[in-house]
Amino acid sequence: MKRTAEAMGTTHSTDSSKGRGLTFPSTSDSQEDLLPVPLDIVEEIFLNLPPYLVVCVCRLVCHQWKKVADSESFWKERCRREGYGLSNASKKTEDWRLFYFLCKNRRNLLKNPRAEEDMNGWQIMENGGDRWAVNGIRVPHPDEAVQKNFITSFGMCKKSQLISLEKEGYNPSFMDQFQPTIRISDWYAQRTDCGCLYEIHVELLNQRKRPLQVFAPEVVYLKQWTEETWYQMTHVFQNYGPGVRYIRFTHGGKDTQFWKGWYGIRITDSCVEICPAVDT
Structure with missing residues (x-):
């Protein structure tokens, strides 16, 4: 040798x-x-x-x-x-x-996505009703490793994270030249006995933190006595052009019957990842 x-x-x-x-x-x-x-x-x-x-x-x-x-x-x-x-x-x-x-x-760029560290890593945007809370899941999640979720109350609750792509190792020239696929996903569920709503808003931002592309689907309403199960929200950003330097991920919701306590939407296992286009 x-x-x-x-x-x-x-x-x-x-x-x-x-x-x-x-x-x-x-x-x-x-x-x-x-x-x-x-x-x-x-x-x-x-x-x-x-x-x-x-x-x-x-x-x-x-x-x-x-x-x-x-x-x-x-x-x-x-x-x-x-x-x-x-x-x-x-x-x-x-x-x-x-x-x-x-x-x-490839990895999840969000911190504390499964509520394992209480509210750490998240910026509280709205904290209505009895505020955000963390608890164990009520029904099994598709990923058995997920055991906790964030819970909303009778007033609007929203939380957010701002991801710096350069700090995560994706330098500006790489992002501008290759514009790699950015995939987001979020899991949400409701209680059977209470109606609720769920919102998500994800922005690709430039250096000045101004939006270049936005994913903001319509609010999801889940009626009372709907089967208690987990739903997944997904979206893929592609061909978004040069200049993306940050990603802002915001989501939340509330119950629709104004019950005191924590009967609103439950959220967990949120994800933002940069991945090969062939895997989306």
Whole structure:
């Protein structure tokens, strides 16, 4: 392995200041100093390196390494090894490298979406009636890991989160160039014995926090004696144009019979995620 590494122009170093124990040939080195290495061996080595190192360092060393680092087969194999596959076999992706990084960074950008930390992470916009409360779920949620929900009262209750995409690792140039799919979802339920209403309002905002695109469906009204079950609200933002820097997620509701206590809409498992378009 040492001989292979030297052939690729890398040497081990005990000086930690030289970048994670590896040194790379300087720009003054000639291509003749690099012994030819089969591309499949180069690819196998790259598959065992951190992905950011492959993109930001390895592909800049020489044309041979760049060819491997930019190849579809390399990123497709990386996806296979790390378990990132297409959820729909009938769909295809045109950019496996983008697909890989979107899958690797995919996560819920909302804090405390399941009420596991009381109201932490949420900004209270309206707190009517007996105010927001947190309690255990009344009927099983489709995801058995969900055990708590937020509950509204007889006055309007709304809460919100503002997501900074740059702070979450999605820099402006990436957002403007690729405009990755932004998927939102929210789960809500009512009590059988009391009618209630549910609202959701999600905005894609620019640097000045002005809306560029908005998802604001009609208010959902659930009548008294409606079966007590969980409903999911979903929406996908695509082709929204350049300039998106923030996402504001707001939702809430109340009961419609003005009963004292907490008989209004119940909300949990809210989600905002950036994901590959083929998975929506």
